[in-house]
Amino acid sequence: MSGAGYVLSAILVIWLGVFIYLVSVERKLNRVIRDQAFRDKPQAR
Amino acid sequence: MARAWKWVTGALMTASILLAFTYSPVATRPRFEGGQTTMVPWPEFRIFFFHVPSAWIATLGFLVAMIWSIRYLKTRDPKQDDVALASSELGFVFCAVALASGMIWARREWGAFWNWDPRQNTVLILLLIYGGYFTLRSAIADEDKRRRIVAVYSIFAFVTVPFLVFVVPRVMETLHPSPIIKTDQQSGVMNAKMRQVFYLFLLSYTALYVWILNIRVRVERLSRANVVDLQAQEVA
Numbered sequence: 203m204s205g206a207g208y209v210l211s212a213i214l215v216i217w218l219g220v221f222i223y224l225v226s227v228e229r230k231l232n233r234v235i236r237d238q239a240f241r242d243k244p245q246a247r
Numbered sequence: 248m249a250r251a252w253k254w255v256t257g258a259l260m261t262a263s264i265l266l267a268f269t270y271s272p273v274a275t276r277p278r279f280e281g282g283q284t285t286m287v288p289w290p291e292f293r294i295f296f297f298h299v300p301s302a303w304i305a306t307l308g309f310l311v312a313m314i315w316s317i318r319y320l321k322t323r324d325p326k327q328d329d330v331a332l333a334s335s336e337l338g339f340v341f342c343a344v345a346l347a348s349g350m351i352w353a354r355r356e357w358g359a360f361w362n363w364d365p366r367q368n369t370v371l372i373l374l375l376i377y378g379g380y381f382t383l384r385s386a387i388a389d390e391d392k393r394r395r396i397v398a399v400y401s402i403f404a405f406v407t408v409p410f411l412v413f414v415v416p417r418v419m420e421t422l423h424p425s426p427i428i429k430t431d432q433q434s435g436v437m438n439a440k441m442r443q444v445f446y447l448f449l450l451s452y453t454a455l456y457v458w459i460l461n462i463r464v465r466v467e468r469l470s471r472a473n474v475v476d477l478q479a480q481e482v483a
Contacts, residue, residue: 206290210268213297217264221257228253228462235469 249461256458259451263444267296271444274437294352296445300452301345302370306412307456308338309377313405316398325471328394331401332384333463337456339377346370357422366423369411376404 274292277284311334319327349367350360361367383400387393416423437445 206268206293209293210264213264214261217260221253221260224459224462225253231462231465231469235465238469238472 252454252458252461256451256454259447259454263296263448263451266444266447267293271296271441272438274441291352291355294348296448298345298348298352299445300448301341301348302412303449304452304456305338305342305345305373306408307453308334308336308341309405309408311460312338312401316401319394319398323391325390325394326468328398329464329467329471330460331398333460333467335377335380335401336463337459339374339381341452341456342370342374342377346374362422364423365419365421366416369415373408373411376407380404 271293274289275286276289276292278287312331315327315331315334318324319331346367349370353362353364353367354360357364380397380400384393384397387396
């Protein structure tokens with residue numbers, strides 16, 4: 203693999219890591235907000 | 248739309264990165280050797296695709312922070328302050344990314360990470376100014392007073408942005424390669440394919456900014472609601 207290939211792989215891996223982290227944070231946030239809404243208004247369940 | 252946004256951002260950014268290394272041709276630059284000029288490949292040019300959009304998002308982040316600070320001062324609604332805080336944080340992070348990527352490029356092109364070039368200096372000063380914003384936020388205990396003061400600070404901080412980013416580096420002598428973003432054939436090294444990839448990067452970074460801003464604002468509102476909840480429980 204050429205030098206550009208290594209750089210491309212490294213950037214893609216970093217981006218994938220950032221993307222997965224952001225998706226997991228968003229999912230956790232949605233879950234917390236949903237749980238809180240149920241706690242505040244149990245009849246919504 | 249909100250659910251699809253992350254996938255659109257993910258696809259845009261992945262496509263941009265792949266196209267920067269496959270679709271965009273390698274730039275060339277002149278080399279003077281033995282009285283002759285030859286064009287040689289310049290792969291380091293690719294850092295431009297990541298560096299300039301980072302600087303763009305930093306400027307956008309600081310601009311949004313200023314606008315939402317003004318909105319807070321008008322309405323005194325903490326929700327406006329949440330956006331100002333989140334956008335300042337993002338502006339700060341992307342400004343740091345722009346500085347870091349510029350330093351990597353400077354190491355390859357100028358021989359050292361830090362050269363006291365006006366561009367490097369002004370971006371560092373900008374980081375320090377917005378570092379002061381976060382320090383100020385953490386230094387004031389009273390919430391209303393804190394929001395009011397940092398909103399005013401944010402407005403004054405943004406006044407320096409056009410000078411530090413656009414005016415000073417153009418007035419002072421700098422090694423920073425500004426001609427590469429010109430698009431005319433005479434002075435530019437960017438051809439049509441490079442420009443297409445560059446604009447795609449700008450779009451991807453903007454989508455990423457909107458996505459992270461949305462997450463950060465919701466986290467801030469949730470944490471504030473929980474603090475208010477806890478305070479109410481303590482009083483009860």
